[in-house]
Ligand SMILES: Nc1nc2c(ncn2[C@@H]2O[C@H](COP(=O)(O)OP(=O)(O)OP(=O)(O)O)[C@@H](O)[C@H]2O)c(=O)[nH]1
């Protein structure tokens with residue numbers, strides 16, 4: 001089992017030229033802006049504000065690398081934000097494209113979806129991209145704590161249909177508030193690192 005207490009901030013990449021491909025196994029976290037990627041990482045690491053969390057969507061505009069032992073955890077900048085200058089959008093797209101296209105040792109992509117809402121068009125694009133390129137991935141449904149039991153039941157049923165074409169992909173309800181799903185996710189990460 002990885003010792004999450006040993007987490008260190010490694011580096012942040014803001015431009016393609018800085019992106020260093022490597023052999024190091026990587027666990028990647030993707031999802032729309034504000035879905036809770038940085039919060040999830042803080043929960044995994046048991047740190048308060050290690051990965052920066054913000055209520056302003058689009059806070060993370062770099063790819064941030066965290067290191068635990070011989071594994072990298074990669075916090076990708078979120079997609080789907082509207083209020084971003086054109087140049088910034090271009091830079092974001094270049095960065096993401098370069099990241100996924102470079103020779104890397106991606107062990108798992110953790111795709112985050114907001115449990116409360118139907119996946120967005122961007123979410124579907126992202127899932128299709130992961131499938132088309134054969135990336136090993138699982139889905140984490142964030143902010144589960146925000147759903148009341150009856151709402152949750154309803155969403156669980158709807159999600160089954162919304163994500164029908166994912167087959168037997170692992171889907172984990174998660175809350176960075178109360179820790180739901182955290183151990184389950186760590187187990188899945190452990191499996192891919194064997
Ligand atoms: N209640 C609740 N709030 C959450 C949860 N996860 C994230 N949030 C809140 O959602 C907002 C966005 O969280 P971030 O972790 O910064 O989201 P992000 O995906 O990293 O966003 P970008 O860096 O902009 O792509 C913050 O206000 C968090 O406190 C959760 O599980 N439960």
Ligand SMILES: [Mg+2]
Nearest residue numbers: 037038052060
């Ligand atoms: Mg973030």
